[in-house]
Amino acid sequence: MMMATTEIVRHAIFGAAPAHSFAGFFANTPHLDVHSKAHGKYRRRSSLFLSSCSISRTWNNCFRDYTVRNINDRSQSLKCQCQRVDDTGGMTSADANRTWFTESVSQANQILGDLNGQKVTSFENGSVMPSNVASDHSSYKTRGNYIEDEAWRLLQDSVVYYCGSPVGTIAAKDPSDSSSNVLNYDQVFIRDFIPSGMAFLLKGEYDIVRNFILHTLQLQSWEKTMDCHSPGQGLMPASFKVRTVPLDGDDSATEEVLDPDFGEAAIGRVAPVDSGLWWIILLRAYGKCSGDLSVQERIDVQTGIKMILKLCLADGFDMFPTLLVTDGSCMIDRRMGIHGHPLEIQALFYSALLSAREMLAPEDGSADLIRALNNRLIALSFHTQEYYWVDKRKLNEIYRYKQEEYSYDAVNKFNIYPDQISPWLVEWMPDKGGYFIGNLQPAHMDFRFFSLGNLWSIVSSLATTHQSHAILDLIEAKWSDLVADMPFKICYPALEGQEWRIITGSDPKNTPWSYHNGGSWPTLLWQLAVACIKMNRPEIAAKAIDIAERRLAADKWPEYYDTKRARFIGKQARLYQTWSIAGFLVAKLLIEKPDAARNIWNDEDAEIVNALNIMADSNPGRKRGRKVLKKTYIV
Numbered sequence: 001m002m003m004a005t006t007e008i009v010r011h012a013i014f015g016a017a018p019a020h021s022f023a024g025f026f027a028n029t030p031h032l033d034v035h036s037k038a039h040g041k042y043r044r045r046s047s048l049f050l051s052s053c054s055i056s057r058t059w060n061n062c063f064r065d066y067t068v069r070n071i072n073d074r075s076q077s078l079k080c081q082c083q084r085v086d087d088t089g090g091m092t093s094a095d096a097n098r099t100w101f102t103e104s105v106s107q108a109n110q111i112l113g114d115l116n117g118q119k120v121t122s123f124e125n126g127s128v129m130p131s132n133v134a135s136d137h138s139s140y141k142t143r144g145n146y147i148e149d150e151a152w153r154l155l156q157d158s159v160v161y162y163c164g165s166p167v168g169t170i171a172a173k174d175p176s177d178s179s180s181n182v183l184n185y186d187q188v189f190i191r192d193f194i195p196s197g198m199a200f201l202l203k204g205e206y207d208i209v210r211n212f213i214l215h216t217l218q219l220q221s222w223e224k225t226m227d228c229h230s231p232g233q234g235l236m237p238a239s240f241k242v243r244t245v246p247l248d249g250d251d252s253a254t255e256e257v258l259d260p261d262f263g264e265a266a267i268g269r270v271a272p273v274d275s276g277l278w279w280i281i282l283l284r285a286y287g288k289c290s291g292d293l294s295v296q297e298r299i300d301v302q303t304g305i306k307m308i309l310k311l312c313l314a315d316g317f318d319m320f321p322t323l324l325v326t327d328g329s330c331m332i333d334r335r336m337g338i339h340g341h342p343l344e345i346q347a348l349f350y351s352a353l354l355s356a357r358e359m360l361a362p363e364d365g366s367a368d369l370i371r372a373l374n375n376r377l378i379a380l381s382f383h384t385q386e387y388y389w390v391d392k393r394k395l396n397e398i399y400r401y402k403q404e405e406y407s408y409d410a411v412n413k414f415n416i417y418p419d420q421i422s423p424w425l426v427e428w429m430p431d432k433g434g435y436f437i438g439n440l441q442p443a444h445m446d447f448r449f450f451s452l453g454n455l456w457s458i459v460s461s462l463a464t465t466h467q468s469h470a471i472l473d474l475i476e477a478k479w480s481d482l483v484a485d486m487p488f489k490i491c492y493p494a495l496e497g498q499e500w501r502i503i504t505g506s507d508p509k510n511t512p513w514s515y516h517n518g519g520s521w522p523t524l525l526w527q528l529a530v531a532c533i534k535m536n537r538p539e540i541a542a543k544a545i546d547i548a549e550r551r552l553a554a555d556k557w558p559e560y561y562d563t564k565r566a567r568f569i570g571k572q573a574r575l576y577q578t579w580s581i582a583g584f585l586v587a588k589l590l591i592e593k594p595d596a597a598r599n600i601w602n603d604e605d606a607e608i609v610n611a612l613n614i615m616a617d618s619n620p621g622r623k624r625g626r627k628v629l630k631k632t633y634i635v
Ligand code: GLC
Pocket: 171, 185, 189, 191, 192, 330, 331, 332, 333
């Protein structure tokens, strides 16, 4: 049963007006609650729940004003979390977990029943049991049902609570793992929550996604520093953790705090560039699935979107419209030679730009931002479609490139030396099909196939329709390399020998065909499903799901698999990895109800296609000189 409850939402943060606030950009938006940094100090905590009335607190010379909003339910668990420890009546987070789980299971019953075209009547050992499993279904179907049931149960178990409300899912929850071995897998990662969030949205469980969106928004501009340097405002954390700490000045009471990590504690201190992009993508999916547009319309959410965009669209030294990032700034969050302009970031960037444009409220103060956004969309899609794309024809073109061309009309714009075409690629490129390369820099094309970037290029419409089909053609043609015994290779091929030593820095976790270096990641199933459904080729995803279903549960839902054909569970793979579980569930749900995938993908934008056609028409030789674009992006 849902009950009314309260959640305290940061309404505004202000104080001594910071010198580095968004003076120009937000100056024309009088009603915006601009998040601002406090000066100097390392701010550790976000204590958002204290009482059920409006409060204000002062931290680090920063006046914070909180107001109470009625969001939903669960006053029971919410209260108990925030009372004195000796006054909780025995209610713990685990209790809250169970309460919510029981509610959710009754909803899951309905959905699973609907999904499988059957009534779910009993509930045993935490697993939903279809009433007619034995009689009506093949053993395959039965196996599928049991696995899905287990996956739902594990996903529910991974839910993390903050003051009694579900706010995310833990990265991995292996009951047999000793705590010393956990590293940061006990955190809620933004990118890892996306498939969890999608699974909950598809199941009609909206609260957790809404809470996640609002709580991570509150973390957005919290100052974290590394060696006295803080990252740009608008950066979303890589992950956060709920900690229970003694209440200031009161030994007998505790409070829960959200502790974000913006990369300053992450292995290698990598910047989570993808977090904000995923946040925007999830926000849009929330609105589309739930029909509740009030979240995206909130002033603080609108501000959050703008802050992310502002950070991504900021002028820098870049010559290209693609986002310039350091190594390890996305799913591959270690040194893997993906610094510069990696495809994954570009596909997410494009998707986030399109999604943000859909959600931004029209107002005078945003005109400049929207203009910059529109220009970037066109330049980004032109640049990627034109220069990242390889197929057999293009490869042959590169093979015959002349070098050292100086002019606006250069064919070999990036001065690529044909020797960069590795022998593996000459063999590997199928007659039918193509893909976007992993990275493009001056005199450097990284020809590795990166799956997430290619799949999300289809999902986001960064790829043309023709290119999208060609990517799926290539996946089919290269099935034994990209899927084999477990979907889906994170990238292909692996770096080996001297290349591995130089590019990864001899990383023992990223040895050839392991982890990020050619390992296979089941979580990628959901992105594959969305891409295939969008292109009306769901059978490709269904085949991959079938392969995954044979092993995933039996292998305890590993984070990744190793070896060329994904035969082994990854050397250091976590078990019960939440995004492996959620990725599988989302893929299953979408295959059963493909229409729902519309809420996730971005449709091709007619105006962008039109602009690109005009550019192509005015340059029949495909030598696109600089006079074509009024805007000064060098494409
Ligand atoms: C690893 C992955 C990263 C993921 C994290 C938590 O670091 O590379 O993408 O977010 O684990 O699962």
